[in-house]
Amino acid sequence: MSPGHTEITAPVVSCDDDCGIRDVLDRLGDKWSVLVVVQLAAGVHRFKELQRAVDGVSQRMLTLTVRRLERDGLVTRTVHPTVPPQVEYELTALGHSLTHLVKGLADWSLAHRPQIEAARRAWDAKADMPS
Amino acid sequence: MSPGHTEITAPVVSCDDDCGIRDVLDRLGDKWSVLVVVQLAAGVHRFKELQRAVDGVSQRMLTLTVRRLERDGLVTRTVHPTVPPQVEYELTALGHSLTHLVKGLADWSLAHRPQIEAARRAWDAKADMPS
DNA sequence: CAGAATCCTTAACGATACTG
């Protein structure tokens, strides 16, 4: 191994081509999927409950989000043919397995938030300086 | 506690308001940040090396991405005033601490990809059915 | 209540050209 700069060692997660990470990232990337999964990790929710819990999500986006999660097999959608319609969403086993990772991200986020904010302040302060 | 449906138990990760998860998610959400972090986890990279390694990223987006990562304190940018300019990017300790989580996501992704694809095929097949 | 449909605004992204 020559010293100095990069020799491009074995990629941590082969991302030479898109071998799957992107698929998951695209689902985690959108604004609401993770938040919904996190909420559902606490238990079964009806549509309106979800919307209140996530706070900020429009009804349209919540619909789209749960549909995509359902399509990916992360949540189940159960319709009860009652007089006011009642639909319950629940995490599948697959969905629950993701919860641990999401929890990890949340923990990391909370733990390192001060550092990140400090770095941002430092950067922004530097940027304001003319010379 | 009444039985039946949801009583909204304690949130897994308090997301009543946005208490930090979103900040991290927004950085994970964009198309390239994670890929760049993953590449840098393998070692120091120059700008062009990164662009080749990530494959698909435009020079503009790579610039924006590394700038944001630098602002957040996840990577360092070192300029060597050589005759052709040479800039090296490297993960900070903070950046490295994120690597574990990203690796976890990648592993999960690879492990459960078949399940997700199967679920999608099933969903799409069902959707095509007229009745 | 749960949702489908429509319209509209924004910003993420990509391609190209130019610079130190």
Added chain:
DNA sequence: CAGTATCGTTAAGGATTCTG
């Protein structure tokens, strides 16, 4: 090489209205 600047496209998301 490592950017910056500009432009055009597209997709994500929000607001609103209507329906079973």
